[in-house]
Amino acid sequence: MKDLRKLEQLQLITAAKHQQQQQSYRRLMEQENNLRAALRKLDLHAAEAVKGAPDLSHQSLGLTTLWHAWVGKQKTQLNMQLSQVLSIKEFHLKQVRHSFGREEVATRLVAQERKNIKQRAAAAQFERISSIAVMPAKDQ
Numbered sequence: 001m002k003d004l005r006k007l008e009q010l011q012l013i014t015a016a017k018h019q020q021q022q023q024s025y026r027r028l029m030e031q032e033n034n035l036r037a038a039l040r041k042l043d044l045h046a047a048e049a050v051k052g053a054p055d056l057s058h059q060s061l062g063l064t065t066l067w068h069a070w071v072g073k074q075k076t077q078l079n080m081q082l083s084q085v086l087s088i089k090e091f092h093l094k095q096v097r098h099s100f101g102r103e104e105v106a107t108r109l110v111a112q113e114r115k116n117i118k119q120r121a122a123a124a125q126f127e128r129i130s131s132i133a134v135m136p137a138k139d140q
Helices: 002-051 056-061 063-133
Strands: none
Touching: 002 063
């Protein structure tokens, strides 16, 4: 029974650790999705600006060049952030898989120990019944 309690505690700990790893991974997924959405939005704005009628006054003031430089700088920053998030995400994915494996092993150990306890109880009961059945009859 002591072993079962210890295994159940181990199972709870590994499940909690796995859940914590999953939450961390989900946050990284959200960051990745937000960065990708920001890149798409920036590309959309840049495409709309190119499609729009060229404003000669903007071109003469160099605003178009400044706009394109700003868009390029923003895309570079977003792509750098995205690459950092993807790198961290890869590391966390390995941790999530590892914690999942540990949780699975702990769950199987608990199930196996419960099965062993039932088997030992059944064997003990069988021994008791067998010893009663083979007792010699008392001479009268």
